[in-house]
Amino acid sequence: MKFDNRYKLFLCHNFKTIYFNIMSNDNKSIHEFDLNLICDYFSNLERQGPGSPEVTIKALSFIDNLTDKSQISDIGCGSGGQTMVLAQHTTGTIQGLDLFPTFIDLFNLNAAKLNLQERVKGIIGSMDDLPFHQEELDLIWSEGAIYNIGFERGLTEWREFLKTGGYIAVSEASWFTDSRPVDLNEFWMDAYPEIDTIPNKVGQMQKAGYIPVASFILPENCWLEHFYYPQDRVQVDFLKKHAGKENVKEFIANQRHETQLYYKYKAFYGYVFYIGKKY
């Protein structure tokens, strides 16, 4: 795997911070090991971010005019947990795009298992260099992934690939209140300083050239049942498999810290779905 700046961008917010630390070390083999390792960790999970089938279907309910001719892209699709739900509730063609080949291999296996391979395809690519034509897409989907490019930048740059009247639906970490505990604020300023309040995010969506059609908070079960609980099981196996490796211990400790923060402070932040229509 070739390493360049793009690989700083990865997966969970917490890991992004760890990876920045790793990047400051010049030993490339450490980078490679860690990246494969973390890909391996997340490959054992059905989803790589918070969400649920119910929430995917709810977000989809705000989008009209989709037909079997519709061209849809799911950006930062991971192994495709949410893409398969999207596919089962739409009839058009879906391209899932992710930076990591491991996820795309799993994505295509998942599509084949559900017999969706004719209209659901995973491709390797980067969200800052999308392989689409101008005004090609009817719908851009992205769950728990736009933070890798940044919410405002993603909305602005991806807009050119949407047809006029096309939709964008993204989920994004957001503050629920105007003020919050200092340690929570510090964690997020380090991990993802673009986190902001819901009205500010809606304003950014409007400014980027979309009509803000809807926004709603993802319920807690998207974090707990669909994201953190499955990780509890994977973490135990992972620590066993890599017994004695300090970087594995550090990685799991960071994942657990992120989980604890969520339990403690879930009244102050979470993921929010934002749905917009290009005009």
Ligand code: SAH
């Ligand atoms: N949408 C999935 C995955 C979310 S995790 C879900 O909700 O389960 C974020 C995803 O973004 C990961 O799969 C990661 O590999 C991908 N990613 C990170 N940087 C990227 C980039 N520059 N281009 C495309 N995908 C990227």
